[in-house]
Amino acid sequence: MRMSSLVLFCLIGAAFPINGKRLEICPQHPYYFRDGGRHVVLVGVSDRALFTIWKNDKGFSWRKYLDDLAVHHLNYVRQDVFSWGALRGAAEYPAQLSSSARLFARTGPGKAIDGKPKFDLTQFDQSYFEQRLKPFLREAAKRGIYVELTLFEGFRARSDFKESLYAEANNVNRLGLRPGEVTSDTALGNRRLTAIQHAYIDKVLAETAQFRNVIYEIANESGGRRWVAHLIDYIHNHPTHPSRLVSAGEQTTSFDPRTGANDIVVKHRGKGGLYATDTDVRNHHAALLRFRVGKPVCHNEYFLYANASTDDVNFPRKMMWADFTAGGHSNFFDFTFWRGTGRTLNDGQPSRSPPSEILRGGQYLLDFLTENEVKFWTMAPHDELATVEGKRKPYVFTLAAPGKEYICYVLGDGSATITLQLTGGPAGRRPADFTARWYDPKSGRFLTPAHRIQGKDRNFFQSPNSKQDIVLYVRD
Missing domain, CATH: 3.20.20.80 (Glycosidases)
Incomplete structure (x- = not known):
């Protein structure tokens, strides 16, 4: 709960x-x-x-x-x-x-x-x-x-x-x-x-x-x-x-x-x-x-x-x-x-x-x-779980409790595509359903509604067009 x-x-x-x-x-x-x-x-x-x-x-x-x-x-x-x-x-x-x-x-x-x-x-x-x-x-x-x-x-x-x-x-x-x-x-x-x-x-x-x-x-x-x-x-x-x-x-x-x-x-x-x-x-x-x-x-x-x-x-x-x-x-x-x-x-x-x-x-x-x-406090840096692509060479930093919760901070202008691994949870656990949303750290509000996805080795997330930075938040 x-x-x-x-x-x-x-x-x-x-x-x-x-x-x-x-x-x-x-x-x-x-x-x-x-x-x-x-x-x-x-x-x-x-x-x-x-x-x-x-x-x-x-x-x-x-x-x-x-x-x-x-x-x-x-x-x-x-x-x-x-x-x-x-x-x-x-x-x-x-x-x-x-x-x-x-x-x-x-x-x-x-x-x-x-x-x-x-x-x-x-x-x-x-x-x-x-x-x-x-x-x-x-x-x-x-x-x-x-x-x-x-x-x-x-x-x-x-x-x-x-x-x-x-x-x-x-x-x-x-x-x-x-x-x-x-x-x-x-x-x-x-x-x-x-x-x-x-x-x-x-x-x-x-x-x-x-x-x-x-x-x-x-x-x-x-x-x-x-x-x-x-x-x-x-x-x-x-x-x-x-x-x-x-x-x-x-x-x-x-x-x-x-x-x-x-x-x-x-x-x-x-x-x-x-x-x-x-x-x-x-x-x-x-x-x-x-x-x-x-x-x-x-x-x-x-x-x-x-x-x-x-x-x-x-x-x-x-x-x-x-x-x-x-x-x-x-x-x-x-x-x-x-x-x-x-x-x-x-x-x-x-x-x-x-x-x-x-x-x-x-x-x-x-x-x-x-x-x-x-x-x-249950999360740790996991930059290896995410990569990012964009026209202006953005960076991505990831804090995660694998299999449960992920925060991907994207640094850079424009739209970006994140590839995120979501199957790193406890051994033997079936692929979980997650929700994903994009958050604007400049205005303190979410830019998109939550949408459901199924965790797998390669999950692709396309960000809204943004300036300076944006956050992808994924949780089970």
Whole structure:
């Protein structure tokens, strides 16, 4: 018997208050999460610098940020716990960063490079936790949103390190650090630094332990192999607030998240290339597949404009579906719209919601799962089951529970013909009857009525004429 859409809406957890036991990796289906009785696939849009921006003179509000996500049923954000660097940012971009704050106390003596008292990295500013971190996590949970908290940045570049809290000119702790050392393996030999990093983790864990919607990421694109492994172990075995929702972050060092003790695998580029074309989408889909080793895989950062990326606002939707059909989770990084910038850091734009093509791209994916009672947690990537032909060389990605349910995401313009194998169910099972429909991920509606077919080795499906992408949905 099929469950009602309302019941399955609760199972998926999109834009639904988080009242379960606590987010965890599903033991039976370890590529997905579970919260009480709800299975969860994460799809989101976020600005990593939320806690620094908070509420700015360009019209940004952290509550509006959460409301934008909730009204579009999105359930995943990635946030830096705070900014370890960019101390001159508030002076350079005063409207964008008009309410910036840090979680360490500014005690002095002496002035940091921004002209304010130096930081003491052994003392915390409790107001940061009470007025920013905890209210955000609480309100996110009310809106059904899970929050990935990034703990550290590496500051490999000399100019970035100079503006960081680690630099000798900005703190009173005499750590004697150089660029590239703060998250390297050499950091483990600096006892004062290690004590500060441990105390910081202790504090974050203590302040966030009450919340059921938190994932921890060690570092953004940095971290020595031993340093990352040490901090994963530190959180796993924490005496008072351990967690088994820890990712290493995207790694640029020899730490391998596929074989490490991290619970979640994070992918950024992951040798998938740029974020510009449909070919790049295909390459990132293939890259995510290579990271599947029995752990959830989160593609938690891709973007527009920067680093030779596209300016096509349809690109994030394509990436979301490509990640989903690779059995992964997806999060678009917006550093343009909410905070009130443009294609450069400060071109005079006001704060505004990301374009509907981005927000609705994630919404319609999650709504598709809810409204069609898709048991995604029982499905796996099966690109080998489908091929596609069309005048403009389309691509097809397939997530399936063979013999039961198939989602074929077709990337490309025009009409396409999919050849799909539907006889891969349990051994000895007779060919089953299926229904097939075409779904438009841009409008969130089906384009054709369901029609019955009998499963066989080669089933042919002709799509309606479409632009950019279309989805074939087949189920028994």
